[in-house]
Amino acid sequence: xxxxxxxxxxxxxxxxxxxxxxxxxxxxxxxxxxxxxxxxxxxxxxxxxxxxxxxxxxxxxxxxxxxxxxxxxxxxxxxxxxxxxxxxxxxxxxxxxxxxxxxxxxxxxx
Numbered sequence: 001x002x003x004x005x006x007x008x009x010x011x012x013x014x015x016x017x018x019x020x021x022x023x024x025x026x027x028x029x030x031x032x033x034x035x036x037x038x039x040x041x042x043x044x045x046x047x048x049x050x051x052x053x054x055x056x057x058x059x060x061x062x063x064x065x066x067x068x069x070x071x072x073x074x075x076x077x078x079x080x081x082x083x084x085x086x087x088x089x090x091x092x093x094x095x096x097x098x099x100x101x102x103x104x105x106x107x108x109x110x
Contacts, residue, residue, distance in 0.1 A: 060107035
């Protein structure tokens with residue numbers, strides 16, 4: 001094989017390897033659905049709002065409800081939700097949902 005042919009072959013192999021590596025590195029992971037819900041009874045336009053609430057140790061929310069569906073996620077520590085007299089503790093990484101008619105309270109017992 002001539003030196004020129006070897007150089008072209010090596011160049012093509014390197015280019016193919018770089019292209020393959022770029023394709024593999026550029027691939028995004030497939031999304032994982034953690035929660036999905038349908039709200040067929042909502043016949044209105046609404047605005048989605050995302051908030052972060054820092055619930056200090058000993059702090060609590062009194063009984064209340066929301067005007068629309070709610071997804072709550074505990075980022076750090078624990079939150080106790082009280083609904084229908086039943087207490088449920090949610091730890092960091094855990095979540096729950098609430099419907100508009102859901103009357104509940106929550107507190108940080110730590």
